[in-house]
Amino acid sequence: MSGATIWLTGLPSAGKTTIARALAGRLRGEGHRVEVLDGDEIREFLSAGLGFSRADRDTNVRRIGFVARLLASHGVTVLVPVIAPYADTREEVRKHHQEHGTGYVEVHVATPVEVCSVRDVKGLYARQAAGQLSGLTGVDDPYEAPAEPDLRIEAHRQSVEESAGALHALLTGRGLL
Ligand SMILES: Nc1ncnc2c1ncn2[C@@H]1O[C@H](COP(=O)(O)OS(=O)(=O)O)[C@@H](OP(=O)(O)O)[C@H]1O
Numbered sequence: 402m403s404g405a406t407i408w409l410t411g412l413p414s415a416g417k418t419t420i421a422r423a424l425a426g427r428l429r430g431e432g433h434r435v436e437v438l439d440g441d442e443i444r445e446f447l448s449a450g451l452g453f454s455r456a457d458r459d460t461n462v463r464r465i466g467f468v469a470r471l472l473a474s475h476g477v478t479v480l481v482p483v484i485a486p487y488a489d490t491r492e493e494v495r496k497h498h499q500e501h502g503t504g505y506v507e508v509h510v511a512t513p514v515e516v517c518s519v520r521d522v523k524g525l526y527a528r529q530a531a532g533q534l535s536g537l538t539g540v541d542d543p544y545e546a547p548a549e550p551d552l553r554i555e556a557h558r559q560s561v562e563e564s565a566g567a568l569h570a571l572l573t574g575r576g577l578l
């Protein structure tokens with residue numbers, strides 16, 4: 402019952418939530434305590450009122466990092482499928498975990514924007530293309546891809562089960578389960 406935060410960063414529609422939920426199901430079946438801090442749910446409650454400016458995204462990511470660390474330090478495996486587009490802010494969250502001696506793993510769900518924009522789960526890419534939305538991560542807003550993530554998942558080249566399996570193997574190898 403070690404507890405850790407697993408942050409899945411990547412573009413909208415990359416597969417962050419799908420992979421997190423698949424891994425969460427598997428971990429629960431194995432008897433682990435698991436929470437998925439879903440970006441949309443967080444923005445409805447913990448981060449209600451925040452938008453998508455750099456300052457608001459940073460505030461959102463710091464809040465989520467704080468809550469994830471609290472849960473993880475109590476033995477929960479916390480899966481965080483949240484874009485977190487800025488490298489500095491992701492690094493802050495990693496340091497916050499290190500300072501408290503809490504496990505932290507950064508996973509880059511590296512689906513290319515060409516694939517994400519076809520999947521377009523919430524229609525955001527279409528709305529951006531139609532001029533109805535601006536500031537979409539990876540299109541007309543920055544996404545700083547992690548240079549050295551703990552794991553990079555090519556979610557356009559493998560199944561959800563394979564991606565969840567690769568992450569499970571990493572966590573096991575690091576003694577985080
Ligand atoms: N402009 C813009 N850019 C990026 N994403 C947008 C935007 N507007 C709405 N959305 C939707 O908001 C979802 C949650 O974003 P996050 O909290 O994960 O993003 S962030 O880390 O604060 O940048 C995010 O969810 P996912 O698609 O699951 O990644 C988007 O669907």
Ligand SMILES: Nc1ncnc2c1ncn2[C@@H]1O[C@H](COP(=O)(O)OP(=O)(O)O)[C@@H](O)[C@H]1O
Pocket residue numbers: 411412413414415416417418419420482520522556557558559560561564
């Ligand atoms: N190999 C794959 N891995 C992950 N998701 C996939 C894959 N193939 C297709 N998909 C689909 O892509 C979409 C990804 O959406 P979602 O998980 O909500 O992305 P995100 O949370 O990154 O915005 C889902 O509809 C999922 O079923």
